[in-house]
Amino acid sequence: MYIESLFERFKNGDMYAFDDLIVEYKNNLIFFITRFINSVPLAENIAKEAFVELYRNRNKFEDGSHIKAYLCAYARYRALSLKDTPAARANDNDPINANDLIELENMVLTSDEQKFIVDSMKGLDDTYKTVLHLVYIEEMPYVEVGRVLRVDKERVKDLVAKAKTALKNNIQ
Amino acid sequence: MENNNDFLNSVHSEIDDNYIPDNGGNNGRGPSGGGVDLSKILPIAAILIAVVVLAIIFVPKILEKISGKEEDTTPTESVTETYTTEEYTTDPLWNETTTEEITTEETTTEAETTKKQHRESTTTTTKKDKTTKTTTKVDSDAKVKALQNIPKYRLVIKDDNGKTIYDKELTWSEMSKTTKFGDIPESEFNAYIASVKKYANDNDLNSEIGASIDKLSKAASDYYSKNSTTAKSSTDPTTTTTKEPETSTTVKDSTNTTTDADSGEVAATTKKTA
Numbered sequence: 001m002y003i004e005s006l007f008e009r010f011k012n013g014d015m016y017a018f019d020d021l022i023v024e025y026k027n028n029l030i031f032f033i034t035r036f037i038n039s040v041p042l043a044e045n046i047a048k049e050a051f052v053e054l055y056r057n058r059n060k061f062e063d064g065s066h067i068k069a070y071l072c073a074y075a076r077y078r079a080l081s082l083k084d085t086p087a088a089r090a091n092d093n094d095p096i097n098a099n100d101l102i103e104l105e106n107m108v109l110t111s112d113e114q115k116f117i118v119d120s121m122k123g124l125d126d127t128y129k130t131v132l133h134l135v136y137i138e139e140m141p142y143v144e145v146g147r148v149l150r151v152d153k154e155r156v157k158d159l160v161a162k163a164k165t166a167l168k169n170n171i172q
Numbered sequence: 173m174e175n176n177n178d179f180l181n182s183v184h185s186e187i188d189d190n191y192i193p194d195n196g197g198n199n200g201r202g203p204s205g206g207g208v209d210l211s212k213i214l215p216i217a218a219i220l221i222a223v224v225v226l227a228i229i230f231v232p233k234i235l236e237k238i239s240g241k242e243e244d245t246t247p248t249e250s251v252t253e254t255y256t257t258e259e260y261t262t263d264p265l266w267n268e269t270t271t272e273e274i275t276t277e278e279t280t281t282e283a284e285t286t287k288k289q290h291r292e293s294t295t296t297t298t299k300k301d302k303t304t305k306t307t308t309k310v311d312s313d314a315k316v317k318a319l320q321n322i323p324k325y326r327l328v329i330k331d332d333n334g335k336t337i338y339d340k341e342l343t344w345s346e347m348s349k350t351t352k353f354g355d356i357p358e359s360e361f362n363a364y365i366a367s368v369k370k371y372a373n374d375n376d377l378n379s380e381i382g383a384s385i386d387k388l389s390k391a392a393s394d395y396y397s398k399n400s401t402t403a404k405s406s407t408d409p410t411t412t413t414t415k416e417p418e419t420s421t422t423v424k425d426s427t428n429t430t431t432d433a434d435s436g437e438v439a440a441t442t443k444k445t446a
Contacts, residue, residue: 019180026179040173051183056191100173 007064021067022051028138029071031108035121035129036079039091040100046082050074068140069147076130076148109137120171128163135160318375323367329355344368348384353395361396365389 003024009017026047033043050071061067082088091097109115117136121129127149134145142156149156174182322344329338342350353361369385372378 015184022180022183023176026176044174044179048179048183048186052186052190055183055187103173 003067004064007061007067011058011061018055021054021064025068025071026051027104027107029075031104032072032133032138033075033079034101034104035133036076036083036126037088038097038101039088040097040104041091042082042087043079046075046078047071049078066144066147068138069144072134072138072140073148073150080126117167120167122170124163124166124170127159128166131156131159131163132167315377315380318377319380321371322377322381323364323371325356325364327355344381344384348381348388350388351391351395353392354399358392358396361392365392 003021006017006021006024010021029047029050030040030043033046034040037043053074054067054071057070061070105115105118109118114137117132121132124132130149131145134140134148135142140148142153142160145160146153146156149159151159324341324343325347326341327338328336331337347364356364365385365388368381372381372385
């Protein structure tokens with residue numbers, strides 16, 4: 001309800017509500033982007049782009065229920081497109097970047113279970129990582145996950161099942 | 173890693189640089205961005221639209237007015253001018269005829285005007301009307317020319333010594349109004365009337381001068397019958413009579429278009445002996 005209220009105010013021109021929305025989603029979005037690229041500064045830039053796009057397309061949303069899915073979909077698309085560029089690898093050996101990643105992880109992951117899942121996802125396929133992250137970290141319903149991945153709900157279920165199996169194998 | 177304020181400022185800066193707020197004004201967090209300022213364009217667009225709308229409304233009316241003025245300069249006016257400047261203006265007979273023609277033209281024009289009001293005249297219609305008027309004018313001109321060439325009567329009066337004291341070609345207008353039949357021999361007068369009647373028949377002028385011919389013939393007939401009675405009584409051998417001076421008159425069928433400006437009374441130059 002809080003997000004819905006913020007989005008309604010934002011649509012009516014209240015830019016402070018927009019600021020609150022950004023603060024609400026900013027860290028989780030940057031952390032989601034770092035599932036694909038290792039650079040926090042680049043992830044931050046992609047997140048900024050996503051919020052600007054949200055501002056530009058704000059009138060296309062009836063309510064705020066799909067905002068998170070929209071932000072994640074845009075961020076995933078941009079991150080995958082920049083994944084193999086030099087910019088994505090520019091901070092690979094940067095200790096500051098490594099410290100930022102840890103700090104970010106601590107801000108987003110609120111339970112040991114989530115931390116365990118994130119640690120176990122390393123080495124998995126990008127699609128599996130995305131599905132598991134959206135379901136277990138962002139706690140998004142399958143329909144919203146389908147919006148991010150541009151697949152239907154059944155396909156999400158199938159992907160989740162396969163991702164769990166891969167995660168299980170990875171843990172073992 | 174950026175803190176929240178830096179991140180927010182970056183996002184707003186990006187928005188301000190690339191996007192305009194939907195309300196066209198400042199979004200409350202800094203100067204508005206670039207792009208097209210609708211507030212400057214809208215008044216100009218409104219003026220342009222107003223000009224176009226006014227043009228659509230008034231241009232047809234102006235054109236209609238212009239075409240209406242052209243209609244006003246129809247042959248009706250020009251015909252009037254033509255007739256009044258013709259040399260026949262001084263001739264009452266021609267004036268009457270001319271008046272009739274003008275009346276006809278005006279009636280036609282009114283009818284055309286009425287038609288025009290009913291069916292919103294087009295250019296084609298206007299052209300057609302003008303053609304009709306031209307034809308009417310041509311017909312009128314032909315008739316006027318025919319009236320102009322009615323045979324004239326040459327009246328020559330001599331005194332006792334055989335000297336010509338009056339010699340003038342009298343137009344039909346003058347002849348039709350004369351009452352001085354004494355100066356014209358009956359045979360010559362009848363011959364002249366016959367020639368005028370024939371001319372009127374040949375040129376379809378009976379409606380114009382037929383009545384005048386009949387009137388003049390009747391007046392002449394009355395005069396000559398009366399005069400012949402007097403003559404009979406004057407031939408009484410017991411009374412002294414005075415010989416009338418001989419008058420030499422000639423009838424001439426003239427098609428000359430020259431108009432006699434002098435319209436003197438025939439009677440004024442008639443000389444009688446005691």
